Amino acid sequence: MKRRTLLASGAAAAMAAVTGLPARAQEKTKVGFIYVGPINDGGWTQHHHHSAMEMVEHFGDAIEFMYQESVPEGPDAERAITQMARSGADIIFTTSFGFMDPTINVAANFPNTVFEHATGYKQADNVSVYSARFYEGRAIQGTLAGRVTQTNKIGYIASVPIPEVIRGINASYLHAKKVNPDVEFKIIWIFEWLNPAKEADAAKALIEQGCDVVLQHTDSTAPHQAAKEAGGVYTFGQAADMAEYGPMPRISSIIDNWAPYYIDRVQAVIDGTWTSTNTWDGIGTGMVGIGEVSDVVPAEYKAEAEAMRDAIATGDYHPFTGPITKQDGTVWLAEGEVANDGDLAGMFFYVEGIEGDIPS
Structure with missing residues (x-):
């Protein structure tokens, strides 16, 4: 398993009082992703990573981006998420259903970090959930x-x-x-x-x-x-x-488009407007x-x-x-x-x- 930092430098980010989270002191907004598979799996993880890279391209050097791929669901996930939170990530996206409880557990120990969990249903003050229809x-x-x-x-x-x-x-x-x-x-x-x-x-x-x-x-x-x-x-x-x-044999497909969501949620951290939300979008919004x-x-x-x-x-x-x-x-x-x-x-x-x- 690997963690890579791809981009760095940029703008300061502060969390607004409405979030209940303290202002962020560092100059860069650190964005992390935890993936269940390799980024070249051809499907789920690759498309999350593709969407994440669209987000990176959108923000340019305003953010620092890191990820860890091929993280098994269960105790390994909790260790990986903890490591990323300790590295100073401001927002961490955990992108598999089995990361739900590990995300909640780590979030309780890192109240100054916000988390976004894909396809789960457990929220906290600093944990949002998102999925597609x-x-x-x-x-x-x-x-x-x-x-x-x-x-x-x-x-x-x-x-x-x-x-x-x-x-x-x-x-x-x-x-x-x-x-x-x-x-x-x-x-x-x-x-x-x-x-x-x-x-x-x-x-x-x-x-x-x-x-x-x-x-x-x-x-x-x-x-x-x-x-x-x-x-x-x-x-x-x-x-x-x-x-x-x-x-x-492939005659059509379901394509996951997470990029607009990732851009929106990272922007909310930068603007200090992030709050815990539950998002479930589909074809109408373009997420599917x-x-x-x-x-x-x-x-x-x-x-x-x-x-x-x-x-x-x-x-x-x-x-x-x-x-x-x-x-x-x-x-x-x-x-x-x-x-x-x-x-x-x-x-x-x-x-x-x-x-x-x-x-x-």
Whole structure:
């Protein structure tokens, strides 16, 4: 594991009294990032780092930037975050769900540092949380998957059983089923965010079971390589465009765009206006991007997916609109009813039609 300081020098930063944090004495605003994977993973971490570098470019020599990559979730994360806080960081972004408790623990010991935790839900006076409505992109992927499958078998490589991942499975399935009532989902959990070998094995297993579309909520490009080698299998980029695998097998993607958020939050530290917030944005604000749909997809299906993207962006359509029934047969949403954010945030059930259990 490495920590690198990339840029230094610049303007002074002071925290306003409204934040309850004391003024900062140093001349530079020190910005740190803790990453769960390597910055060249091709997906989640690489795109966080790409967005961070856009932030660095925006501020130039007004900030000092540091990061540590490939930090495992758990005790190692707490040590890494502590080390970064001790180095004088003014704001630290911790960019994986499993960093939640370590972030909270370290924040309690460093009240003069502010923290931003990605995809979690625990806040403190000096801890904000932020995430993206990835399920909006999953709905579009599900629609495309349901349209292009020839076997009616869609595979899903799932990472860690938390509501974020379950929302994605449900959104994908519901929309695949809407356009193709004959589809079935086959789900393989690998219990890690990034493990190229496991991801490749999962993709191969799904393909062997007859899946000709493979979706993923994991971070590497390994499933795309497996699909490319198999031939005739469709995939979708995760977190990054993964366009090098287009036009086939990769036919579209969910792209995470964190840069505007990072710029805004660092600017708030510089201005002394930072406060603890809970941000959950999606396609409408640009935090979730949809990669170009490949021309391998028939034009009418491409247009259908793009129309859904636009309707979600304007708020005219919500991916979780009833009627929706849970896997156990109970009604979750009545006709026309839209899920509220509280229910979505805590989602821990499959919708009707998905087979198997959610791992504990």
